[in-house]
Amino acid sequence: MKLKIAVLPGDGIGPEVVRQAIKVxxxxxxxxxxxxxxxxxxVGGIAIDNFGDPLPEETWKICEESDAILLGAVGGPKWDxxxxxxxxxxxxxxxxxxxxxxxxxRPIPIFDELIFSSPIKEDYLKGVDFVIVRELTGGLYFGKPxxxxxENGEEVAIDTMIYRASEIRRIAHVAFRMAQKxxxxxxxxxxxxxxxxxxxxxxxxxxxxxxxxxxxLEHMYVDNCAMQIVRNPKQFDVILTExxxxxxxxxxxxxxxGSIGMLPSASLGETKKGLYEPIHGSAPxxxxxxxxxxxxxxxSVALMFRYSFDLENEAKLIENSVRKILSLGYFTKDLFNxxxxxxxxxSTEEMGDLICSAI
Amino acid sequence: MKLKIAVLPGDGIGPEVVRQAIKVxxxxxxxxxxxxxxxxxxVGGIAIDNFGDPLPEETWKICEESDAILLGAVGGPKWDxxxxxxxxxxxxxxxxxxxxxxxxxRPIPIFDELIFSSPIKEDYLKGVDFVIVRELTGGLYFGKPxxxxxENGEEVAIDTMIYRASEIRRIAHVAFRMAQKxxxxxxxxxxxxxxxxxxxxxxxxxxxxxxxxxxxLEHMYVDNCAMQIVRNPKQFDVILTExxxxxxxxxxxxxxxGSIGMLPSASLGETKKGLYEPIHGSAPxxxxxxxxxxxxxxxSVALMFRYSFDLENEAKLIENSVRKILSLGYFTKDLFNxxxxxxxxxSTEEMGDLICSAI
Ligand SMILES: CC(C)[C@H](C(=O)O)[C@@H](O)C(=O)O
Ligand SMILES: CC(C)[C@H](C(=O)O)[C@@H](O)C(=O)O
Numbered sequence: 001m002k003l004k005i006a007v008l009p010g011d012g013i014g015p016e017v018v019r020q021a022i023k024v025x026x027x028x029x030x031x032x033x034x035x036x037x038x039x040x041x042x043v044g045g046i047a048i049d050n051f052g053d054p055l056p057e058e059t060w061k062i063c064e065e066s067d068a069i070l071l072g073a074v075g076g077p078k079w080d081x082x083x084x085x086x087x088x089x090x091x092x093x094x095x096x097x098x099x100x101x102x103x104x105x106r107p108i109p110i111f112d113e114l115i116f117s118s119p120i121k122e123d124y125l126k127g128v129d130f131v132i133v134r135e136l137t138g139g140l141y142f143g144k145p146x147x148x149x150x151e152n153g154e155e156v157a158i159d160t161m162i163y164r165a166s167e168i169r170r171i172a173h174v175a176f177r178m179a180q181k182x183x184x185x186x187x188x189x190x191x192x193x194x195x196x197x198x199x200x201x202x203x204x205x206x207x208x209x210x211x212x213x214x215x216x217l218e219h220m221y222v223d224n225c226a227m228q229i230v231r232n233p234k235q236f237d238v239i240l241t242e243x244x245x246x247x248x249x250x251x252x253x254x255x256x257x258g259s260i261g262m263l264p265s266a267s268l269g270e271t272k273k274g275l276y277e278p279i280h281g282s283a284p285x286x287x288x289x290x291x292x293x294x295x296x297x298x299x300s301v302a303l304m305f306r307y308s309f310d311l312e313n314e315a316k317l318i319e320n321s322v323r324k325i326l327s328l329g330y331f332t333k334d335l336f337n338x339x340x341x342x343x344x345x346x347s348t349e350e351m352g353d354l355i356c357s358a359i
Numbered sequence: 360m361k362l363k364i365a366v367l368p369g370d371g372i373g374p375e376v377v378r379q380a381i382k383v384x385x386x387x388x389x390x391x392x393x394x395x396x397x398x399x400x401x402v403g404g405i406a407i408d409n410f411g412d413p414l415p416e417e418t419w420k421i422c423e424e425s426d427a428i429l430l431g432a433v434g435g436p437k438w439d440x441x442x443x444x445x446x447x448x449x450x451x452x453x454x455x456x457x458x459x460x461x462x463x464x465r466p467i468p469i470f471d472e473l474i475f476s477s478p479i480k481e482d483y484l485k486g487v488d489f490v491i492v493r494e495l496t497g498g499l500y501f502g503k504p505x506x507x508x509x510e511n512g513e514e515v516a517i518d519t520m521i522y523r524a525s526e527i528r529r530i531a532h533v534a535f536r537m538a539q540k541x542x543x544x545x546x547x548x549x550x551x552x553x554x555x556x557x558x559x560x561x562x563x564x565x566x567x568x569x570x571x572x573x574x575x576l577e578h579m580y581v582d583n584c585a586m587q588i589v590r591n592p593k594q595f596d597v598i599l600t601e602x603x604x605x606x607x608x609x610x611x612x613x614x615x616x617g618s619i620g621m622l623p624s625a626s627l628g629e630t631k632k633g634l635y636e637p638i639h640g641s642a643p644x645x646x647x648x649x650x651x652x653x654x655x656x657x658x659s660v661a662l663m664f665r666y667s668f669d670l671e672n673e674a675k676l677i678e679n680s681v682r683k684i685l686s687l688g689y690f691t692k693d694l695f696n697x698x699x700x701x702x703x704x705x706s707t708e709e710m711g712d713l714i715c716s717a718i
């Protein structure tokens with residue numbers, strides 16, 4: 001198979017973690033006989049500095065011509081005070097909406113070797129394994145009007161949360177299909193006691209659920225869900241939610257794993273094209289030191305093989321190789337100290353090489 | 360001093376926990392020589408059943424004529440499928456907006472005796488002590504348009520997040536004044552990289568902060584805050600945020616304390632009139648069994664004495680009496696099992712009596 005991949009390293013630790021991921025792409029493709037064509041594009045703060053645009057035309061074209069996009073991280077203090085429209089994050093929003101990537105998938109697995117570094121007690125975590133399916137191109141992020149006006153002599157700001165039935169329907173299908181391959185439970189999160197959008201959400205999700213009789217559906221208010229993720233994360237299989245709630249809950253869920261340097265994400269649409277990125281940020285404070293953990297980006301490559309290329313065996317092999325290396329006691333700096341499983345401290349480069357050799 | 364208090368027991372465990380709180384009001388008032396006038400009103404599901412309205416006119420009048428309102432809890436499965444407008448929660452919204460109670464205050468303290476029951480590891484919790492100041496009458500909860508329309512043959516739901524500069528300014532002042540009496544730090548939570556409301560929020564909060572030079576202001580994105588509450592709750596003093604974010608974050612913060620049956624809240628406006636309620640729900644599964652924990656409601660009474668009556672000594676005495684009883688090893692069922700500090704299991708009634716006797 002021919003794999004056309006756009007790679008956007010971005011800012012901070014982006015380039016160094018992406019470099020390891022590229023190694024993995026090459027090794028796994030060689031092993032399974034796939035031809036790879038990687039094109040690099042410039043994105044984020046570095047693109048603002050060089051082209052005055054976080055997502056230059058040229059980068060967009062590279063993405064358009066590829067089957068999948070791998071992104072490192074964007075942003076940093078240098079660009080934090082730019083107006084909303086000119087910021088590194090804008091590149092993300094444009095990629096999401098431009099390619100209609102409406103489904104953000106974030107698996108929340110627990111690695112036994114990393115439970116020590118979680119803020120949560122061990123017995124709450126053992127066996128936790130869920131996925132968050134976040135709607136990514138609707139709601140408050142994109143709704144209009146979105147503006148600040150003067151009314152009666154004072155500033156008034158407005159954002160609009162808006163959901164069409166069809167937007168809810170398509171993301172619900174993603175969640176139910178995912179649950180069918182897992183523990184067969186969908187927890188749909190909303191605020192139906194307050195929001196019109198949530199009431200429509202609940203209604204459409206109910207409708208969609210009728211097509212998946214093998215999957216159990218439950219509804220949960222978002223405030224309660226924010227509690228339950230900490231109190232009893234084992235109860236979840238697939239959490240389905242809208243854009244803003246998903247943003248908040250997925251970061252909360254990430255932190256309980258104790259391994260934020262390990263968590264990948266996929267943003268998918270109706271076609272096979274997807275955007276894959278680690279959930280962590282650009283971590284400018286440790287950039288360029290060869291100490292960042294490349295595993296979240298490498299696991300994002302596994303998701304790419306699974307969702308964009310339908311190559312499940314390749315995806316599994318990448319994931320198992322990561323688990324193998326951890327089980328041997330190799331850890332980057334973020335996870336080395338106080339880790340009862342740690343045997344050898346390795347650099348970003350070394351971690352990349354170890355995972356490649358395990359493959 | 361004459362204290363005119365409206366008491367709304369509500370549904371589920373509401374009546375039994377409120378009964379204990381009334382005892383406390385009577386005992387503390389007697390001790391300090393205050394005259395108390397308590398009027399009971401019907402609210403929530405039971406009001407729907409009896410009057411077809413979660414907040415009957417009669418109840419509203421009682422509240423209007425009082426200086427402070429104590430509420431137990433509203434809601435339950437029986438009323439869960441009613442339309443938005445007819446639900447028990449609607450009573451809460453009408454009280455909040457009707458009396459212009461725009462500032463919801465939720466202290467998040469850690470009781471050493473309860474750390475065992477937190478999902479979070481002990482060393483993350485020791486010394487945690489912060490307050491959430493949530494804007495309560497603006498944003499997505501009340502913004503118009505709030506409706507579902509048909510567009511191009513499909514349903515489209517819309518909620519509006521709207522903030523006027525003056526709404527932001529008044530709640531910011533509440534947070535800064537509170538920080539001045541505490542650890543002198545305000546963390547303002549928003550999503551300024553995406554929302555117009557958040558950008559105005561940030562601007563006005565910056566302006567207000569100039570009047571409080573002894574208080575440090577920091578800004579945090581809501582997704583990051585959802586992580587930080589679990590990862591490092593010690594960093595916070597006063598968290599200031601808008602309505603929807605506050606709803607989610609305050610429930611998340613509550614759960615880390617391990618003592619959701621212990622947490623009070625106050626909803627305040629420009630006048631001294633306030634609404635006081637435990638943050639827990641009506642817990643219909645344990646209602647009427649005399650096992651519910653009345654402490655959250657009793658601590659809500661302490662907040663009432665502090666904020667509505669300016670009676671700080673009375674407030675402190677209630678709080679210290681609660682701590683005293685816990686330190687003696689008395690616990691209700693929710694906090695008894697596996698509790699290394701527990702000596703004697705007590706009922707709802709007994710807990711109320713113990714706290715009264717300590718006063
Ligand atoms: C950077 C920001 C715009 C983005 C979001 O809010 O979606 C990020 O938090 C995420 O979750 O991918
Ligand atoms: C019951 C509900 C309407 C309410 C809210 O969302 O404000 C509750 O969750 C709260 O936090 O007081």
